[in-house]
Amino acid sequence: xxxxxxxxxxxxxxxxxxADGHHTCLGYAGVSTAYHSDEDSTAGWITRFLEGYFLAVDxxxxxxxxxxxxxxxxxxxxxxxxxxxxGLGKHEYAEIPLTDEVALVQTKATKVTPEEDxxxxxxxxxxxxxxxxxxxxxxxxxxxxxxxxxxGKWLLVERGWIPMHSACVARDGRAICIxxxxxxxxxxxxxxxxxxxxxxxxxxxxxxxxxxxxxxEVCGLPGKAGIRVGSAIVQPHVLAWLSGAAESFFPRLSPxxxxxxxxxxxxxxLRQRTEKIHLLPTExxxxxGASITxxxxxxxxxxxxxxxxxxxxxxxxxxxxxxxxxLAASYAGLLSKGEGFLLNFFDLSDAxxxxxxxxxLASRAPQVEAYELHQNHRTNEEAAALVASVLTxxx
Numbered sequence: 001x002x003x004x005x006x007x008x009x010x011x012x013x014x015x016x017x018x019a020d021g022h023h024t025c026l027g028y029a030g031v032s033t034a035y036h037s038d039e040d041s042t043a044g045w046i047t048r049f050l051e052g053y054f055l056a057v058d059x060x061x062x063x064x065x066x067x068x069x070x071x072x073x074x075x076x077x078x079x080x081x082x083x084x085x086x087g088l089g090k091h092e093y094a095e096i097p098l099t100d101e102v103a104l105v106q107t108k109a110t111k112v113t114p115e116e117d118x119x120x121x122x123x124x125x126x127x128x129x130x131x132x133x134x135x136x137x138x139x140x141x142x143x144x145x146x147x148x149x150x151x152g153k154w155l156l157v158e159r160g161w162i163p164m165h166s167a168c169v170a171r172d173g174r175a176i177c178i179x180x181x182x183x184x185x186x187x188x189x190x191x192x193x194x195x196x197x198x199x200x201x202x203x204x205x206x207x208x209x210x211x212x213x214x215x216x217e218v219c220g221l222p223g224k225a226g227i228r229v230g231s232a233i234v235q236p237h238v239l240a241w242l243s244g245a246a247e248s249f250f251p252r253l254s255p256x257x258x259x260x261x262x263x264x265x266x267x268x269x270l271r272q273r274t275e276k277i278h279l280l281p282t283e284x285x286x287x288x289g290a291s292i293t294x295x296x297x298x299x300x301x302x303x304x305x306x307x308x309x310x311x312x313x314x315x316x317x318x319x320x321x322x323x324x325x326x327l328a329a330s331y332a333g334l335l336s337k338g339e340g341f342l343l344n345f346f347d348l349s350d351a352x353x354x355x356x357x358x359x360x361l362a363s364r365a366p367q368v369e370a371y372e373l374h375q376n377h378r379t380n381e382e383a384a385a386l387v388a389s390v391l392t393x394x395x
Contacts, residue, residue, distance in 0.1 A: 022043055024059070026056060031152055033065065033148050038069050039068070042144055064127040069130065078106075105341045107120070122345070150337070151342070161209065166205065171193075175293075188234075193387065197387055200293040201285040203218070204222075204281055224280070233258065242258060253275060268308060301327065306376055310378075315371050328354075328361060373386070
């Protein structure tokens with residue numbers, strides 16, 4: 001099949017889905033993405049995944065669109081046409097120009113066995129994506145959610161936000177950012193703040209930041225919470241949830257599995273284990289009787305430092321330069337998560353965004369209270385008390 005024939009087939013799919021497909025439009029912070037599908041359950045799954053952040057809005061407001069299809073003829077033609085890339089793995093893709101206005105992206109769904117081909121046809125001028133899969137429901141859900149969320153994020157970046165990778169909570173209308181190195185205890189600190197300090201959830205591990213006049217403003221992005229066994233065993237709320245009868249969105253470990261892993265590994269080994277308990281943001285917030293606060297001005301920066309030898313936690317003020325370095329290191333590049341193909345739609349670059357972030361932090365970060373929180377799995381109660389004194393003074 002020729003390039004032009006591929007494009008015509010995709011345009012026909014778009015026309016048919018506009019007329020007879022299942023439609024929803026999800027908006028967040030002033031941007032919105034339409035989702036069209038020839039299958040009726042996926043939109044509901046995606047809507048629930050993004051709940052607490054993205055809300056259903058009028059489809060006429062969409063600034064970008066995704067058309068999800070398992071059209072057999074189109075999928076077979078794409079498989080036959082696209083160059084095979086056996087080395088493609090997680091977050092990798094191959095991009096093939098079809099016309100001046102249309103590009104084909106070939107990637108892999110790596111969360112299913114065996115892995116499956118996934119194709120995205122990008123219509124640049126309309127900011128439209130035709131997402132073609134085999135019809136595997138798990139693949140359609142995951143790829144559809146990832147694409148809708150990525151488009152929403154990039155639309156916000158286009159409007160001045162900067163993508164970051166850290167956890168955030170909110171209390172008394174102000175955000176507390178938890179930033180640090182991998183395995184430093186960010187998730188444990190997040191859980192501790194939700195469980196013991198009366199905080200609401202803002203972001204599990206991804207957020208956006210921008211200059212909002214006198215403040216830095218942060219805006220959360222929905223994502224799957226992954227709680228390691230070492231963090232779960234010291235959180236009674238998590239253990240109670242695992243033992244409860246309430247249905248969960250993702251498959252979950254049994255309490256017996258958690259107990260066995262915890263009893264057969266040292267605390268240091270638990271930090272390296274790959275098993276995680278997965279929850280939606282709404283499930284995580286509800287587990288602690290909290291709500292989701294999707295956006296708030298940044299009031300406090302916490303930098304967790306895991307120290308296994310500690311008997312009492314320590315809260316150490318950070319110099320502004322340390323705070324700036326920590327936040328700068330939390331920048332999430334545009335090419336991460338295999339989203340670089342969206343540069344077909346957006347005139348953005350990491351160089352521009354990093355420069356924007358550096359300017360932003362130089363002018364605003366010194367106004368943010370910042371602390372290193374030295375802690376371990378034995379110090380949750382005392383660490384919560386230390387943080388509570390800071391949050392009270394910052395309110």
